[in-house]
Amino acid sequence: MKKKIRIAMIGGGPGSFIGNIHRIAMRLDNDYDLIAGAFSSSLEKSKTTGEELGLDPSRIYPDYTTLIKKELQLPAEDRIEAVSIVTPNHLHFAPAKLALENGIHVVLDKPATLSLSEALELQKVLENSTAKFCLTHTYTGYPMVKEARYQVLSGNLGKIKKVVVSYPQGWLSKAASPDNKQAAWRTDPTKSGIAGAMGDIGTHAFNLLEYVSGLKVTAISAQVNTIVPHRLLDDDGGAFLQLENGGVGVLLASQVATGEENNLSISVYGEYAGLKWEQSDNESLIIKNLEAPDVILRRGEGYLSSYAKHNSRTPSGHPEGYLEAFANIYHNFALSLHAFENGEEPQKEWLDFPGIEEAVRGMAFIETIIQNGKSYDKWTNFPL
Amino acid sequence: MKKKIRIAMIGGGPGSFIGNIHRIAMRLDNDYDLIAGAFSSSLEKSKTTGEELGLDPSRIYPDYTTLIKKELQLPAEDRIEAVSIVTPNHLHFAPAKLALENGIHVVLDKPATLSLSEALELQKVLENSTAKFCLTHTYTGYPMVKEARYQVLSGNLGKIKKVVVSYPQGWLSKAASPDNKQAAWRTDPTKSGIAGAMGDIGTHAFNLLEYVSGLKVTAISAQVNTIVPHRLLDDDGGAFLQLENGGVGVLLASQVATGEENNLSISVYGEYAGLKWEQSDNESLIIKNLEAPDVILRRGEGYLSSYAKHNSRTPSGHPEGYLEAFANIYHNFALSLHAFENGEEPQKEWLDFPGIEEAVRGMAFIETIIQNGKSYDKWTNFPL
Amino acid sequence: MKKKIRIAMIGGGPGSFIGNIHRIAMRLDNDYDLIAGAFSSSLEKSKTTGEELGLDPSRIYPDYTTLIKKELQLPAEDRIEAVSIVTPNHLHFAPAKLALENGIHVVLDKPATLSLSEALELQKVLENSTAKFCLTHTYTGYPMVKEARYQVLSGNLGKIKKVVVSYPQGWLSKAASPDNKQAAWRTDPTKSGIAGAMGDIGTHAFNLLEYVSGLKVTAISAQVNTIVPHRLLDDDGGAFLQLENGGVGVLLASQVATGEENNLSISVYGEYAGLKWEQSDNESLIIKNLEAPDVILRRGEGYLSSYAKHNSRTPSGHPEGYLEAFANIYHNFALSLHAFENGEEPQKEWLDFPGIEEAVRGMAFIETIIQNGKSYDKWTNFPL
Amino acid sequence: MKKKIRIAMIGGGPGSFIGNIHRIAMRLDNDYDLIAGAFSSSLEKSKTTGEELGLDPSRIYPDYTTLIKKELQLPAEDRIEAVSIVTPNHLHFAPAKLALENGIHVVLDKPATLSLSEALELQKVLENSTAKFCLTHTYTGYPMVKEARYQVLSGNLGKIKKVVVSYPQGWLSKAASPDNKQAAWRTDPTKSGIAGAMGDIGTHAFNLLEYVSGLKVTAISAQVNTIVPHRLLDDDGGAFLQLENGGVGVLLASQVATGEENNLSISVYGEYAGLKWEQSDNESLIIKNLEAPDVILRRGEGYLSSYAKHNSRTPSGHPEGYLEAFANIYHNFALSLHAFENGEEPQKEWLDFPGIEEAVRGMAFIETIIQNGKSYDKWTNFPL
Incomplete structure (x- = not known):
């Protein structure tokens, strides 16, 4: 009989966008039982969310330390096995560290931490833990993104010469109203860290580029801008990139497009x-051949790689999207956890979720692009 | 605290496509607890599915009559409140009738029954039942389909002159292998009824046309074809339509495109x-103005109607799709059931799911188009 | 040294849309010298157009009979070799017949004539003439339409089971103002003939279907509508079709969409x-494979057939369109005329322009769809 | 009676791509008589092209100096009034200068010259000439590009914060065969100048950016690459830009995409x-509103600006493209020349073609991006 993973959520209270997304992603493939939470710094609000979710009131906690401490006191077969951390960036590191130190698996929203040094510390904690770690870089959960990586790594494109990734959003085009909780913390350096758009979406673009190309960035030449007056963090920018194989790249990200x-x-x-x-058009992957006609690969089709097929639920033409991509990360993490628990080697398709290396490289990206953006020197080498 | 609706599934065992879709749709918004099932005519297979879903083995039943009988013997607070019926067409009517007669809510896959007379009988049963009924015409669950209906009913397009609905699929282009369970029953008159493609997808197209236009079809002139040799049912066809307001329509459906x-x-x-x-491109609705520029309405945007907004989970640009459309039907049915239980009038957005009228009209469509398709007369009046 | 074909235009005076299109099409590939004209029933207007075009005033004529008579009196090396007839439908037959009878090549706008009998008579005149005939069904001049025909005739799709052609326009959605010259004659039975939309654009759709599929229509079941009140001709309609190989078809055309x-x-x-x-998206042709990925063929690429290549001027990504498609008809007619004049067999790509067979079948289509549209019988056999 | 401008072509002999494009562009709107040429450095080849075009053999010249000298000896009403120069870059300056010095109008292909200093000298020559100058930056000839500029300059977008222009081509992805005449001179510094892709297409992108935004670039931070081994010039690159109003920009161009x-x-x-x-999709312009729905403006529609309307020949839905955009430049130059000749002020829509300022700024762009691309400094100020 199927055993669901008992999980708690930290963050994701009233008004949270990403909390609900994580909860839908957990539910979609029936892998998790969300049974506990510290959803908000306000216990009142935390209880409201817990009630809406139908949780046992005794499993709603005032904060993450209490949550972890109390859960550990429960019988092994009742207590949580994992936490999902969906707080703003400044509240990522501490609960993730505490969970890992106590053998509790961690699903963490991106960017991983407030600084590269925190990410590196988390990496060390993880190395000494029995628990596992997953970072929710949503976009690499799309089946056709996985197919893209497969096409590249299979050599079907030949040596990679150039990669261009672009991530324009417009939702921060104007100074945000203080009521906009999403905008508020993302533009506040005490909660977001040293980067605004570069941290919030630049890291997604960076992760996508390295994931699909299978290549590491080695140097960055950036323009980082704050377009909206009085905003305290960047809201727009881009970088030329050098890649480890001698190829080149371009990364663009903006929240004021x-x-x-x-x-x-x-x-x-x-x-x-x-x-x-x-x-x-997330269900299509276009292969542009030099001399032969272009080809459109489509999610749900039988000719795709095992990676695309494994991360798909419906036949082609029955559109899947963002929530399903998000769910793929949770599902693959769950499949891997079950395998590990059973002493089995997870299938390679199951292990294909972002982890601590992506966490560390993402933070390195943030620190490098922000540093170079302020510099008169053209290039900064990537620190890793 | 949120109360989930206790539901059983009839059909949806190993190899079922639509069963898993219904289960994902149930889970997505956290409204249902799937706690019982008669998933297959083979108890063995039914148990396999039950185990995979983590159900209590005592709630896996050999058939729908046993399921309903036994569940009714459980305490009111434990027994199922609803059934989801996802069997082939010929096994729709009997379990739906039995459930409704026993005050159990019914979610039924389309087309509703094997014949119009069955559908009409079901309508009578429902009128005398305390239970509610929902038919899963998926496509009217899309937020931008709801917006389309809203735009039409609001009068923004003026009087409707013409409607064209087209539904091409290609998956039955060749004689299907007997291993293809989906294809097998759909091309078998004893399981599908008198119609093949006209029943399987023609009814969806018909439902979409009447839903979006807000107009009833009054007459049909059809061409119904069986393209693949030796197939026993139609796999292609279309109809010119007359609409109740004097307008005209075209409906095309094919499974050999x-x-x-x-x-x-x-x-x-x-x-x-x-x-x-x-x-x-399900998240866009294009308004084509006679003299002004075309406008693209997009799911997730603030300018949409309450119907589109209510049926949406993520901001624009975070694609939702088929599973979310399906989930909207389950979610709205759940919201309505809770309201009825609490003696409240459901919001109009909650009541916007297909019900018994759509079930009856869908069966009337099937019988009319098949009859006219065989006739030398150009037009057949719609019987309702 | 390149010899251009000396041509006159009949029709195409002030306010004409299609006249200017024909003139651009003539010029594009430098094949024709437009040196004479009877552009309007008003000599004044005819002169205005002639002057705008820089024509010798002595070659502007009051009507087509004068034009042909006077030109025939000029020395052979000066007189026109061809006429382009771009008048409303009721003024197609007589000048075309007179020209052909006098050995003057004819380029004729579609639909060919006012009736099938006129078209059949023109066919006989042509058989006894030394002159050649070309009908400007623009859309079969597109390179990727030619590629589509090539793909079908090469057998790459296998036996054709079904064809769907759709031609929605919206420009006659309202009762047209009397000032709209284009709308006025098209909705006037004395100028347009028995059909409105079916003649104006239905024939294009019909021609495209037979050209691309390489199959003849053998029977029609139609719905023909007049949507705008008080309009004297049809403005909307469609037909189910039977094809000579046992396949089926759908044709939709509307000017009130x-x-x-x-x-x-x-x-x-x-x-x-x-x-x-x-x-x-006229420069793409999508091949939809049953099991392999879809393929996009693009105008201007080296992998295309000789038909697509011959009818193309610029590399892929440098968009060509309607005027170039129109010019292809004129260019191929010119290449063929030169070859005939030199006693050579034209290349097969040059002969690929619509001619008298298309003229006759187009008129048969008009008469058949209008007749069946008024009938209570479902099917009318195609008369040819 | 319409007077056509007598024009000669310099360059454009056998194997030339752009020569034929210019000739089609001249013909499309019936404004020019191409009556003379020095099409090739080989008189033999020049005669071949002249014959194909039906030119008088006495007007085919061995070189541009002879062409200009001999034509000036002809009677004023016979001699050329303009030249179209379509040679490789290194043969732009001298004939353009000679023509302007002799009062002959110049249509010049881009980039204008081999160096900024040549462009500045040409500017001085033009100031002292009675003749006019036109540079064929094709892409600003598109009606919907003109509409884009109109929308920006009308203030409909508010203050411009950011502009992104991207121009990927793939045709130089491999080392070109020596037979490829187009590739050969473009990758040869003695014919192309100091830039490859940045000159060939980077200048188009730069011109488009300044034209549409109405803003001048003030500083450049570039990455300029040579991707294909042994190639002598850049084939890929990009730049971050600072704009005169404080906004920012991104320019990407590649011929190895x-x-x-x-x-x-x-x-x-x-x-x-x-x-x-x-x-x-050159016939659409999408307006992306911050809170209202997106709007699609379409070529050929009545709601467009006078700029888009003036540069359009067919109704919407009858696609125009690259050749028509090119023809718009020639047509507007012709309309302006006629107005100047008649002592009238050309309409503002007629004067909307690229001229000497665009020539000079294009060369400044080439020199700046190549210089910064080699520098370790992040930014180089634009020299003008």
Whole structure:
């Protein structure tokens, strides 16, 4: 009989956008039982969310330390096995560390921490823990993004010469009203860290680029801008990149691209062919051949790689999207946890979720792009 | 504290496509507890599915009559409140009738029954039952389909002159292998009824047309074809339509449109403007103005009607799709059931799910189009 | 040294849309010298157009009979070799007949004549003439339409099972103002003939279907509507079709599809694959494979057939369109005329322009669809 | 009676791509008589082209100096009034200068010259000439590009914050065969100048950006790459830009973007709205509103600005493209020349073609981006 993973959520109280997304993602494939939470710094609000979710009131806690401490006192078969941490950035590191130190698996929203040094510390904690770690870089959960990576790593494009990733959003085009909880913390350095847009979405773009190309960035030449007056963090920027194989890259990210929704896209150009994926048509992957006709690979089709197929629920033409991509991360983490628990090696498709390396590289990206953006020197080497 | 609706599933065992879709749809918004099932005519297979879902083995039943009988013997607070019926067409009517007669709510896959007379009988049973009924015409669950209906009913297009709905699929382009369970029953008159493609997807197209236009079809002139040799039911066809307001319509549906995925679309033309929605770009609704520029309405945006907003979970640019559309039907049914239970009037957005009228009209459509397709007379009046 | 064909135009005076299109099409490839004209029934207006075009005033004539008579009196090396007839439908037959009878080549706008009998008579005149005939069904001049035909005739799709052609326009959605010259004659039976939309654009759709599929229509079941009150001719309609190989078809055409521009499209479904072309993306041809990924063929690429290549001027990504498609007809007619004049067999790509057979079948289509549209019988056999 | 401008062509002999494009552009609107040429450095080849075009053999010249000298000896009413110069870059300056010095109007292909200093000298020559000058930056000839500029300059987007222009091509993805005449001179510094891709297409992107935004670039931070081994000039690159109003920009251009056709696009983001145009859908201009729905403006519609309308020949839905955009430049230059000749002020829509300022700024762009691309300093100020 199927055993669901008992999980608690830290953050995700009233008004949280990403908390509800994580909860839907947990439920979609029936892998998790959300049974406890410290949803808010206000116990009142935390209880409201807990009630809405139908949780046992005794499992609603005032804060993450209490949550972890009390849960550990419960019988092993009742207590949580994992936590999902969906707080603003400044409240990522401490609960993640405490959970890992106590053998509790961690699903963490991105960017991983407030600084690269925190991420590196978390990496050490993880190395000494029996627990596992998963970072929710949503976009690499899309089946056709996985297919893109498969096409590149299979050599179908030849040596990669150039990668262009672009992530324009428009929702911060104006100074945000203080009522906009999402905008408020993202533009507050005490909660977001040293980066605004570069941390919030630049890291997604960076992660997508390294994931699909299978190549590490080695140097960055950036322009980082604050377009909206009086904003304390960057809201726009980009970088030219050097890649470990000698290829080049371009990364663009903006939250002031007026009228844009959430239009993440990536183009990869190899010796023999290019490819393009964009979230606004997330179920297609276009292979652009140098001399033969372009080909459209579609989610749900039988000709796809095992990675794309494993991360898909419906036949082609029955659109899946963002929530399903998010759920793929949770599902693969769950499958891997079950395998580990049973002393089995997870299938390679199950292990294909973002982890601590992505966490560390994401923080390195933030620190490098912000530093170079302020510099008169053209290039800064990537620190890792 | 949130009360989830206790539900059982009839059908949806190993190899079922639509069963898993219904289960995901139930889970997505946390409204249901799936606690019992008669998933297959084989008890063995039923148990397999039950185990995979983590159900209590005592709640896995050999057939729907046992399921309903035994559940009714459980204490009121434990027994199921609803059933989800996802069997092939010929096994829709009997369990639905039995459930309704026993005050158990019914979620039923389409087409409702094997014949119009069964549907009419079910309508009578429902009138005398305390239970409620929901028919899962998925496509009217899309937020932008609801917006399309809202635009039409608000009069923004003026009087409707013409509606064109088209539903090409290609998956039955060749004679199906007997191993293909989905194809097998759909092309078998003893399980599917008198119609093949007209019943399986023609009814969806018909439902979409009447839902979006707010108009009833009054007469049909059809061409119904069996393209693949030796197939026993139609796999292709279409109809010209007359509408109750004097307007005209075209309905096309095919399962032998080689290479097509699931490309349902609708265009509505009014005096002042037209609109177009297609499932392959389900988050957009295009308003085509006669003299002003075309406008693209997008799911997740603040300017939409309350119907589109209510049926949406993520901001624009974070794609939702088929599973979310399906979940909207379950969610609205759940919200309505809670309201009824509390003696409250459900909000109008909650009541916006397909019910017994759609069930009856869908069966009337099947019988009319098949009859006219065989006739040398050009037109057949719609019987209702 | 290149010899241009000396041509006159009949019709195409002030306010004419199609006259200017024909003139651009003539010029584009430098094949014709437009040196004479009877542009209008008003000599004054005819002179105005002649002057704007820089023509010798002595070659501007009051009517087509004078034009042909006077030109024949000029020395052979000066007189016109061809006429382009761009008048409303009721003024097609007589000048075309007179020209052909006098050995003057004819380029004729569609539909060919006012009636099938006129078209059949023109066919006989042509058989006894030394002159050649070309009908400007623009849309078969598109390179990717030619590629579509090539793909079908090469057998790449297997046996054709179904064809769907759709041609929605919205420009006649309202009763047209009398000032709208284009609308006025098209909705006037004395100038347009027995059909409105079916003649104006239905014939294009019909021609496209037969051209791309390489199949003749053998029977029609139609719905023909007049949507705008008080209009004297049809403005909307469609037909189910039977094809000579046992396949089926659908043809839709409307000029009251509010907000639509000129959105001609065709889908062809064969045993192994389908294809789709639409004017709104005229440089792409999508091949929809049953099991392999879809493929996008693009104008200007080296992998295309000789038909597509021959009818193309710029590399891929440098968009060509309607005027170039129109010019292809003129260019191929010119190449063929030169070859005939030199006693050579034209290349097969040059002979690929619409001629008298298309003229006759187009008129048969008009008469058949209008007749069946008024009938209570479902089917009318195609008369040819 | 319409007077056509007598024009000669310099360059454009056998194997030339752009020569034929210019000739089609001249013919399309019936404004020019191409009556003379020095099409090639080989008189033999020049005669071949002249014959194909039907030119008088006495007007085919061995070189541009002879052409200009001999034509000046002809009677004023016979001699050329203008030259079209379509040679490789290194043969732009001298004939352009000679023509202008002799009062002959010049249409010059881009980039204007081999160096900024040549462009500045040409500017001085022009100031002292009675003749006029036109530079064929094709892409600003598109009606919907003109509409984009109109929307920006009208203030409909508010203050411009950011502009992104991208121009990926793939045709130089591999080392070109020596037979490829187009590739050969473009990758040869003695013919192309100091820049490869940055000169060939980077200048188009730069011109588009300044034209649409109405803003001058003030500083550049570039990455300029040579991706294909042994190539002597850049084939890929990009730049971050500072704009005169404090806004920022991104410019990307590549000729090694494997599988890309000619996919020029521009996005402009203002305070209230953004806009997007791309050549692959050249007839649409999307206005992306911050809170209202997106709007699609379409070529050929009545609601457009006078700039878009004036540069359009067919109704919406009858696609125009690259050749028509090119023809718009020639047509507007012709209309302006006629007005000047008649002592009239040309309409503002006629004067909307690229001229000497665009020539000079284009060369400044080339020199600046190449210089900064080699520098370790992040920014280089634009020299003008």
